[in-house]
Amino acid sequence: MNLYEAIGCRQSVRSYTKREAPEHLKSKILSFFEKTSRLNDRIRIELEILEPDAKNVRIKGMWKVEAPYYLALYSETVDGYERNAGYIMEQLVLYMTVKGLGTCYLGGSRPDQPVKNGKKCVILVAFGYPEGKLYRESPLAKRHPLSSLCVFKEEAGEQMKTILKAARLAPSAFNAQPWRFIVYSDRIYVFARKPRISLKAEKGMRDFSMGVMLSHIMLAAEELWMELKTETEEQFAAKAYKNGDYVATLTLR
Template identity: 25%
Template sequence: MNIYDAVKFRYSNRRYKFEEIDEELYKNIVDYANNIVPVFRKAEFYIDFIKATSPVNYLTNYRPIVAPYYICFFTKTNLESNLNMGYVMQAFSIYLTSIGLASSFMRPTGIKLVEKDGLKPVLMMAFGKAKGLPYRDVKYAHRHALDRFIYKYDECDDFSKGMIDYGVLAPSRLNQQPWRFEKRGNDIDIYLYRRFDSYRKADEVSVGAVLCNMLLYAEEKWHKAKVELNRVTVSHFKNADYICSIVLDSE
């Protein structure tokens, strides 16, 4: 399965076989993760891999996720870092889907991880061979209708709608889908609905995952696109905050 198609079939799988991955494949997985280029290159981060030696319950907020492998994202806590985190982890998750492995985002709870060089362990992902299918048909994604996400939906062009449709296949906390979009000239502006402050970091991470999907869509359609901050001064959403914009090439 190619990376573009894997976006549609990726989902958060919480049930894994406690089996090792072929050594050569595992090396390729680590190399792939270490070579993902983030959205904001100046924002410091690093990733680390953990091999579980026994099927211990590493607890998330909601349920145990027992997996043979984990990847942990170390970074600072700010907007750029949160967007990077979501982007890189989503890119890694999509890659795993493309090679037939399952994955699930989780908090780094229940594992003793040490801060390194001022960077804290902020997000983890469990991965490995799934119990059952590692894929999910896109029709079971349970996403809102596209016109609910887009401001002035009828004025939005088909290409931008396609990008956004791919974007909202990204995961979000409790599947709340807090994103909203506005097409403005060559920009697709991305907003977050205001929710509990405790959700804010996770919501910003989810925007990073949305960016990953949208930029993959643009690349597949041979369009140049980049992510920029601070391109909006007036919001049309009373209960949402502007986060960033995807700027499409005018050619």
């Protein structure tokens, strides 16, 4: 199984056994982090594995999941940092799925020291060996149909449909699925729905979720050996939209 294949079977795991992950596996996770694709290479980021049972570490916040390990991603807080963090963390989550580990995003939780080396903890992910099933039995996740997410301006070929299906399966905060697409035969205009409540935290979670979704598109394009170009077009970025925000234009060849 590779990362793209893990998209179709990964599910959130909220119950874990006490089985310890071997040190070489934890080292591989940290090494893989250094190889992940980034939306912005200039944003300084840092990854840490937290072990509450082994060290003096406390996890605080809402919707906490008890797990033997937590992955903490820290980032400097510059423009686009939440989206970049989501893009990176989803690659790590899928990597851990491939390695037989369960994972669960904890959007409302933070370590007791949420700042490290001048970087803010953007997200925690609980992980470990699952008490129940690791993989989703049905490929039908609770997601909106593509007909609700996309406006098709031109007929989409099979490769484009495969990429959109991968985007559709992306997890999101509160399963909000904020992404919307205007689709042509060779390009996708990506938009993010406006948050229901105009709060900084909700916008941050939305932007993190958009990064998660964009990583699925990247992995699907790689699987299909397609060239993916991501750009921000000023003519769209400068325009105000009633129900959403322009994110990017994706060109696929």
